[in-house]
Structure formats: C-alpha cells, structure tokens
Amino acid sequence: MPDGVIGTGIGAVVKRVEDFRFLTGNGNYTDDINRPGQTYAYMLRSPHAHATINSIDTAVAEAAPGVVAVFTGDDMQVGGLPCGWQIHSEDGSPMHEPPHPSLAQGKVRHVGDQVAVVIAETLEQAKTAATLINIDYGILPAVMDMKAAEAGGTLVHEEIETNKCYDWGIGDKSAVDEALASSAHITEIDIVNNRLIPNAMEPRAAVAEFNKATSEYTVYTTSQNPHVIRLLMGAFVLSVPEHKLRIIAPDVGGGFGSKIFLYAEETIITWASTKVGRPIKWTAERSESFMTDAHGRDHVTHAKLGMDENGIFTALKVETYANMGAYLSTFATSVPTYLYATLLAGVYKTPVIYANVKAIFTNTVPVDAYRGAGRPEASYLLERIVDRAAREMGIEQVDIRQRNMISADAFPYQTPVALEYDSGDYQATLASAMKLAETSGFDLRKKESQARGKKRGIGYSTYIEACGIAPSAVAGALGARAGLYESAEVRVHPTGSVTVFTGSHSHGQGHETTFAQIVSEQLGIPIENIEINHGDTGNVQFGMGTYGSRSLAVGGEALLRATNKIIDKASKIAAHCLEAAVDDIEFKEGNFTVSGTDKSMAFGEVALTAYVPHNFPHDELEPGLDETAFYDPANFTFPGGCHICEVEIDPETGVTEVKNFTAVDDIGRVINPMIVEGQVHGGVAQGIGQALLEGCSYDSDGQLLTGSYMDYTMPRADNVPNFKVGTQSTLCTHNTLGVKGVGEVGAIGSPPAVINAIVDALSDMGVTDISMPATPSKVWQSIQSAKASS
Amino acid sequence: MHDFNYHKTSNIEEAVKVHMGAEDGTYMAGGQTLLPTLKQRLAAPTDIIDIAGVTELNTITVSDDVSLGSMATHASVANSSEVSSAIPALATLAAGIGDPQVRNRGTIGGSVANNDPAADYPAACLALNATITTNRRKIVADDFFTGMFETALEENELITSVSFPKPDKAAYMKFPNPASRYAIVGVFVALFGTDVRVAVTGAGDNGVFRPTEIENSLSSSFTASALDDTTISPDDLLSDIHAQSDYRASLIITMAKRAVAAAS
Numbered sequence A: 001m002p003d004g005v006i007g008t009g010i011g012a013v014v015k016r017v018e019d020f021r022f023l024t025g026n027g028n029y030t031d032d033i034n035r036p037g038q039t040y041a042y043m044l045r046s047p048h049a050h051a052t053i054n055s056i057d058t059a060v061a062e063a064a065p066g067v068v069a070v071f072t073g074d075d076m077q078v079g080g081l082p083c084g085w086q087i088h089s090e091d092g093s094p095m096h097e098p099p100h101p102s103l104a105q106g107k108v109r110h111v112g113d114q115v116a117v118v119i120a121e122t123l124e125q126a127k128t129a130a131t132l133i134n135i136d137y138g139i140l141p142a143v144m145d146m147k148a149a150e151a152g153g154t155l156v157h158e159e160i161e162t163n164k165c166y167d168w169g170i171g172d173k174s175a176v177d178e179a180l181a182s183s184a185h186i187t188e189i190d191i192v193n194n195r196l197i198p199n200a201m202e203p204r205a206a207v208a209e210f211n212k213a214t215s216e217y218t219v220y221t222t223s224q225n226p227h228v229i230r231l232l233m234g235a236f237v238l239s240v241p242e243h244k245l246r247i248i249a250p251d252v253g254g255g256f257g258s259k260i261f262l263y264a265e266e267t268i269i270t271w272a273s274t275k276v277g278r279p280i281k282w283t284a285e286r287s288e289s290f291m292t293d294a295h296g297r298d299h300v301t302h303a304k305l306g307m308d309e310n311g312i313f314t315a316l317k318v319e320t321y322a323n324m325g326a327y328l329s330t331f332a333t334s335v336p337t338y339l340y341a342t343l344l345a346g347v348y349k350t351p352v353i354y355a356n357v358k359a360i361f362t363n364t365v366p367v368d369a370y371r372g373a374g375r376p377e378a379s380y381l382l383e384r385i386v387d388r389a390a391r392e393m394g395i396e397q398v399d400i401r402q403r404n405m406i407s408a409d410a411f412p413y414q415t416p417v418a419l420e421y422d423s424g425d426y427q428a429t430l431a432s433a434m435k436l437a438e439t440s441g442f443d444l445r446k447k448e449s450q451a452r453g454k455k456r457g458i459g460y461s462t463y464i465e466a467c468g469i470a471p472s473a474v475a476g477a478l479g480a481r482a483g484l485y486e487s488a489e490v491r492v493h494p495t496g497s498v499t500v501f502t503g504s505h506s507h508g509q510g511h512e513t514t515f516a517q518i519v520s521e522q523l524g525i526p527i528e529n530i531e532i533n534h535g536d537t538g539n540v541q542f543g544m545g546t547y548g549s550r551s552l553a554v555g556g557e558a559l560l561r562a563t564n565k566i567i568d569k570a571s572k573i574a575a576h577c578l579e580a581a582v583d584d585i586e587f588k589e590g591n592f593t594v595s596g597t598d599k600s601m602a603f604g605e606v607a608l609t610a611y612v613p614h615n616f617p618h619d620e621l622e623p624g625l626d627e628t629a630f631y632d633p634a635n636f637t638f639p640g641g642c643h644i645c646e647v648e649i650d651p652e653t654g655v656t657e658v659k660n661f662t663a664v665d666d667i668g669r670v671i672n673p674m675i676v677e678g679q680v681h682g683g684v685a686q687g688i689g690q691a692l693l694e695g696c697s698y699d700s701d702g703q704l705l706t707g708s709y710m711d712y713t714m715p716r717a718d719n720v721p722n723f724k725v726g727t728q729s730t731l732c733t734h735n736t737l738g739v740k741g742v743g744e745v746g747a748i749g750s751p752p753a754v755i756n757a758i759v760d761a762l763s764d765m766g767v768t769d770i771s772m773p774a775t776p777s778k779v780w781q782s783i784q785s786a787k788a789s790s
Numbered sequence B: 001m002h003d004f005n006y007h008k009t010s011n012i013e014e015a016v017k018v019h020m021g022a023e024d025g026t027y028m029a030g031g032q033t034l035l036p037t038l039k040q041r042l043a044a045p046t047d048i049i050d051i052a053g054v055t056e057l058n059t060i061t062v063s064d065d066v067s068l069g070s071m072a073t074h075a076s077v078a079n080s081s082e083v084s085s086a087i088p089a090l091a092t093l094a095a096g097i098g099d100p101q102v103r104n105r106g107t108i109g110g111s112v113a114n115n116d117p118a119a120d121y122p123a124a125c126l127a128l129n130a131t132i133t134t135n136r137r138k139i140v141a142d143d144f145f146t147g148m149f150e151t152a153l154e155e156n157e158l159i160t161s162v163s164f165p166k167p168d169k170a171a172y173m174k175f176p177n178p179a180s181r182y183a184i185v186g187v188f189v190a191l192f193g194t195d196v197r198v199a200v201t202g203a204g205d206n207g208v209f210r211p212t213e214i215e216n217s218l219s220s221s222f223t224a225s226a227l228d229d230t231t232i233s234p235d236d237l238l239s240d241i242h243a244q245s246d247y248r249a250s251l252i253i254t255m256a257k258r259a260v261a262a263a264s
C-alpha cells in the first residue's frame, strides 16, 4: 500500500461526510419516501402468544371507509420466510425448519404475529378498519421456558415433539470429560445471557411498488443487506427473478443486526402491491418494533472449567440452551453455534473444549443476530467463569488471565473449537488497558468510596471475537446457504473523480467516509472527489451487506483490490502515453511517473485518456477506467482486547454507577481513529445497557412486559461515564489492509467487565453472582440474600 | 387515534361550558398524558377541550402560600425563582419530572387530575397539605387523591389552581424507575412547626399515601437517624418487574432518610 500522503487517507481523522445530511435533517430514510398513489398498510397482530385461528371475518373491515384491501393468510399462499443457515444435530440429523409464513396460517405463535394486513388510503383508516376484523382465536397455553419446552407437552410447532430445533455439539466431549475428571479444581457457573430488544433509532419500514408496464417490483426497505433481501424474498418467497426485483435500502437509521433479516411485513406489502396495483407503505410503530424486530441473545448456560493446582485451564465444558423464538429468523441458527461455541477458547490456551447447544422454540419473537451475535454470549460466559475461577483459586484476576493467555509468539494459533487465530497480543492489550485505567490507583479509589459508604469494584474482560465471517467455502461446509464475500466497483470518471459501488451497507458506521479514505489513499485524490454508493440492487453489482463487523475487513478489502486493478490499468495507459515500460511507471501521490525522470501524468489525465482514447493502447486495453473486485477472505479476522470497568454501588439502594470504563482493543489497522472511537463508545454503551439496564421480559402467558420505553430501559447519556478508549493493534495477516473490524468489540467485551466489577464490589458481602441486567432492585436483592445467608 | 371534535378555549367559563355540552368531553392541558393515550386508542373522547389558551390558568403567585395556576408547566415551576425561594423542594420536584420536552408542555393541573400512582406532584400536594381549587370548590389534598388514577374531581370539574402552604423545611427524594424515570419511590417530607407530613408516591398499590410510621418517628425527632428502626410493611406496596414490594419498602425508608437530611 502507498504511504499516507493525502490528509484524507488511511489513518486520518476525517469528519464523517454523511453527518451533514443526517444532522441537518436531510437524510433520506425509507419512511421519507412517498410514491404517487401510495396506500398504507397496517398489520393486525396477534394479541395472544399461542392460539389457533378458528375463523377470520374481514367483511366489515373491507367495507370500512378508505379500505383498499384486506388480506389474510388464506389469501397469501406463497413460500415461507427462509432460514439461511442449516445446522446438523450431533446425531447427524438436519435441524427442524418449521414453516415461517408471513401471514399466519391457522395458528399464531407469538404476541405480534401477523394475522391480517389492511391496506387503505390513509394509515388511520387502515387502523380503524383493523379493529373491525373479527377473529375467533382458540387460546393455547404458551411455551415460555426453554427447559419446560424441551420436555414437550405444548408444542410451538406440532411436528416438532420436543420444541427442539437442533441439538448440536462441537469439540471432543470424551477428552473434555477425562480432563475434567483429572483436574485439581473445577469451577462451575450458571449463566443467563439476557434477551435484548434491538431498538434501532429508525423503526423498520418499507415501500413496495409494482410497475405493470415492466413487471418490475421496486421495494424500499430498512435493510443492512439489500441483495440478500432480494435473493431471499425473490427466490424463496415470491418467486420473482432478480432482474424484476429491485431492493433499495436508502439511509438506514441503525440496525445492530435487526435489519439483516427478511421480515414478514416487507414481504407482505411487496406481494400485495400487485394485488392492489398501487404502491404500499408500511412503517413500524415503536411498539411494533418491540414485538416484531428479531430479539437478541437469550441463552441459558451451565459451564465447567477445569484447572490444575496452578490455575492453568485444563478443559471447558459448556451446555447451552438457545432460544429461537417461535420461528427461525434468517440467521438465527448460526448465532448460538458457529458464532458462539467456536469462540469459547477466548484468549486462552484451554487445551480441550466441548460445547453442546440446544436450540429451542418458544412462543416468543424470533431471536437472531444482535450486535456481537453469539460472541458476546461466549465472552460473557468465559470472562465470568474465569473471574469466578480466580476467586475460587485465590489467584488475582490479572494473574489468572496472564497464566492462561495464548502468547504473542504462538500465532497462527489453532483452537480446539475450529478457529485458527491469525494474530494478536493479548498480554499487550491487557497491559495497555491497565495503564490507561490506572489500575494501580484502584485501592485508593476503593477506600475513598468506602468513606462515602459506597462499595467499589473492578472487573476485567480479556476477550476475543471473530469478524468478517468467511471463507465462503468453509461457511458453506458448515451449513451457510449464502456466500460471504463482498464486492466493490470503482468507477473512475473522465475527469478523475470516482464513484464507488460497494456491496457493504452503511447504517451508521460511516462507510461513506472510511471507504472514501481508502480510495483517497490508494488513488491519491481528495475525498471530496469520491462518492460512495451503496444500498441499491439496481446499481450496485452485488453485495452481502453489513453485519458481523465485516464491512472493512471484507468490503474494504474488495474496494482496495478494485483500486489496485484501477492502478494497474492506469499504469499501463500512462506507460503508453509516456512511452515507457510499465515496469518503469511509479504511482505516487496521484501521479504516474517514469522512474528516474520528471516525466509524469496526473491521475486525472490518465482518466481522461481512458475515456477520450485518442492516444491509447487499443490493441492491449479496452477504453474506460472502471474495475470491479469480489473478495472472499481466507479466514475470519480476530479483533480482541481488554475492557476494564470500575463501578461504585450504593448498598442501600442497589444503584450501580459505572465510574470508569476503559477499552483497549486490537482491531488491526485503523483507517479513521475518530470513527473507531465512536464505534467503541456506542458498543460499550450497548454493553453497559445489557449489563445494567436492558432485559426483555415476558410473563408466563407470553405477554411482552417490556413492550415500550416505559419498561424497557435503554442506556442514556447519564448511565455511562466518559470512556477511556485506546487501540493496541496487531495487523490481520490475511488481508492487505491489515484490518480486523470494530463494529462489535464494544458490545462483546464490555458486559462481563461490568458484571465482574459488581461481583468484585460485593464479594466481601458474600455475593458471588448477579445476573444481567444488574438493576438496582437485583443488586439490592442479592445483597439482602447474601446478608441473610451470612 | 379516533376522530374527535377539537375546541380551543380562552377562558374558564367557556371551557367548562363546552365540556358540559359535550357527549364525552375531556380537558386537554399539556397533552403529555392524554395524547399518548389517544394515539394508542386507549381513550376515545368525542370532544377535546384544549385549555392551553386559558391564560388566567398560567399564573404563579407566591405570598403566604405558593399558588400555581393549573396550566403552570413543570418547566415554569422549576425555573421560578419565587417558587425556588419559597418552597425549594417544589421547584426541585418539578425539575425532576420527565425530560425537557415533557416539562415544557406538562402541567401541574394535568398531573394532579391524572393522579398517576408514580407521578411526583401528588406527593408534594399530600405532604404540603395543598388545596386544590376548581371552578366549583376547594378540596384539600387529603380528600383529593382517592386511588390509582382516581381523584375527587367530578364530571366537567376544572382544576384552576393548586396552593401550597410554606413549610419550615421540606425535601423530595425520588428514586426513578430506570426505564420510565417516573418514581418507583418518591418521598416528600415536610415540617410545619412540630407537625410532620410525609407522602410517598410510586409505591402504594392505591396511589400516593402518607406513611404514618414515618410521620410518627419523625415527629419525635426530625432527623434521618430517627428512622433507623422504622420499617414499612411491603403488604400494600406495588410489585413489578422493576421493583418488588420489599425493595420498595426499603427504598421508602432510605429515601425518607435522605429527604430529611436534605430538607431545607
């Protein structure tokens, strides 16, 4: 790669170019889009968690003012919403894949399940008409608890007798059992990874339109991956070929995973747009987001960590129940398997690991990837059990980690759970986080808190994660039904400005800036001359989209490779014009120079030559300067780091205040330090949210108790401290950029640091565990029970 | 939202008259509670009588007591230097309601009329022995709050002002619900000479109430330590996903102690 020469290249703190439009209200979100003749859809949803639909009478609703059409499951006989990853159980059998209809077929399986759609001239008319639909439900008991579900009895899907989607395993079980049997000490833990509701700022929305003249559908939708939606909706559900289905994901206001998936509503209105012959808009209300956006996490785990007498890990055994909800959302099945159990080595040398994962159906909203997806569950489990192991063994938290860490010279490192880590220096991130967190002053701070009647604690999390999920061949062998590459097209215009078409999708990450910085660095042109285009299947060649922190590591690398092709071709054109051999052409600072001479051509001149090819090597090259690259990585990337949290607890009220939070992450090469810092801030806020505030709660009848902001606690500015953030990078060894990914590290690394800090603060009172979210009420209760049992 | 007739009124008489003529009318003050209810179609009044334009209800007067017009917004009470110097606890309470948007629209009249069991103002009214004045009569706070979302107001009755006698000392301590930031427990303590009045909001299963145990302990000594051995029974307290009743019981004592310590 050329060295950074331009102020807007790699490593520069460039202000996000997209922010002007977002901050001035000029973003163009799906709900901002209105089409001539547009109608409005309202989804009538099940108020019951589990019920048969005995009959639906829509006659009165259809006659209501403004109503264009009413459709139910009987009308919409199309394919079900597909699941994109097939898992096989340990016994070799394929997972159960029950039908996932967009509009309920005879039965509803969670509160919020779509039963009918009303399409009307106005949204209010559609809503009013929906109240006139008469449904006779046969209410069934709801299956809420995963272990109860496994026992059978009430079945979410009649054909699945134990409500079990799969019973999967990874690792050498007998080796683990043997190692545990001969371990000097075994630490055990029961862990619940709390269910979260994503809460992107922009609710899901879609506008669908069918053009009779061209038989083409255009769908604007809030998606992180429009090409994936085109494939899933077109090929699996509606039988519409790609060239007749255009999916546009314009500005998208946050996704966090929840906008990866193909959802019923966008599918319903696309299907209905041909029936009514008019464009249809649907926008979720916030309460619909709560009860229909795919939720995250929801694991119940028991784990055992074996150690020798020196606290060296000998084996890890993990048994996890993972909630799938009522149906399989698009990537639900991969989250608790390949994105979770493969991370259970963490940063440690544990020689043998075995994990069993049972995926269970319940009468709840489907669960799928949410910022971190599987990896936060793994890091939480590991860092909690390591914390407990240290306490049980009487070893310092830092010490037990250092004793067991993979050393910096051990890379590439093959874990016992399939992954091969390419690079890292865990000791270095730990040391650098400790320095930034000023851990040496903790005892003093603790005393000072004590003097004010407060309990102070410190918690560590030395975590690893896997990003840029790849390679396609491996993913395919493991059950992925899609490839996991990315593509980029670099279109150089005649005067040397550039439009990039990327298959990555930005919904808050700042790609328009970061990706432009890569092009700026490569081609030696300022970012004002570069436009990053994404989100429209009508003009982007192809794309797998943005999730799993893959944009830079996969999409950025594809972009880099496309710019390399541009430089190659441009060098040939320059060589021709400068009458030199290609090998003698040097490209630097935006100029092609014949080495050792002052003969040179600017990038813009070469571009012009490519499009006005009067003097051009026609026998060797085609005119134009426009290159595309598809990139399929050789491996995952492995960001990691160390998060240190300091909390102060008011023992009278149970209120936990995060006093200090330090994150030092190894994310590979940093393209834009400011954006990186922002991503870490957001991720850590989300992680603190999971640890202290957020928890989806249902009652035993399957009613959502946390269905609004009155009851679901989102992190707010006053819940988080001023973060101390740093990077301590080793480069990824298998992509040219050396990048690893930063989108999820904050949410993956932070929750165990917070909980470990709380346990530390209360350990002298006898508290050994507290579940997330550690609300004031829970902290208070655990202090009371510790008091009662002491 | 269901359809309704909207009436913008400019004086008390007109507002009451329009209400009386309506089939199923409702006053609208700041709309902060009413509008969300309408949007969720939880209420379907035929007529909305907007009293935001009734300027005579905006006044804040401080003399022997502090009298707040029913349309006084939370922000105007919080920012009133007169209220702050007469009853600082009242201004602090108003400043702790909701967020800036809610405080700029929400009113004391709406809050008191609504009597949400987790609202803040009812605690101030009860502890300070406020008088609620309507277009028809005066009602003392002890008689006004009759249960969750229930008040002594009759059909068409319009609150015009709420007046608070000045205590020697008072303070309000709120333990907010982490999600909604309404009160999980809010304790208002007030000392009038040797009389102690305490009111608790957010916790009672029948709305705001006076905890006699705490009042008795504080009457013998208006100090935090006077509550060291006082307990509250969780029996009649709310229990929900945010706080069990025993936790609320403990919080009531803790917040009462902190309020006494902070009272000025």
Ligand SMILES: Cc1cc2nc3c(=O)[nH]c(=O)nc-3n(C[C@H](O)[C@H](O)[C@H](O)COP(=O)(O)OP(=O)(O)OC[C@H]3O[C@@H](n4cnc5c(N)ncnc54)[C@H](O)[C@@H]3O)c2cc1C
Residues within 6 Å of the ligand: B026, B027, B028, B029, B030, B031, B032, B033, B034, B035, B070, B071, B096, B097, B098, B099, B102, B105, B106, B107, B108, B109, B110, B111, B113, B114, B116, B118, B119, B120, B121, B153, B157, B158, B159, B160, B180, B181, B182, B183
């Ligand atoms: C996000 C949010 C957070 C909030 N947080 C808090 C909080 O922390 N603490 C708290 O105490 N409150 C809180 N509130 C409620 C807020 O204080 C409301 O403003 C208040 O409850 C109602 O006041 P309003 O003026 O908006 O009344 P409206 O919504 O206009 O009316 C409410 C009810 O009172 C009736 N009414 C209004 N004025 C009169 C009158 N003069 N005479 C007779 N009846 C009348 C109306 O008919 C209606 O039934 C919050 C509200 C929101 C939206």
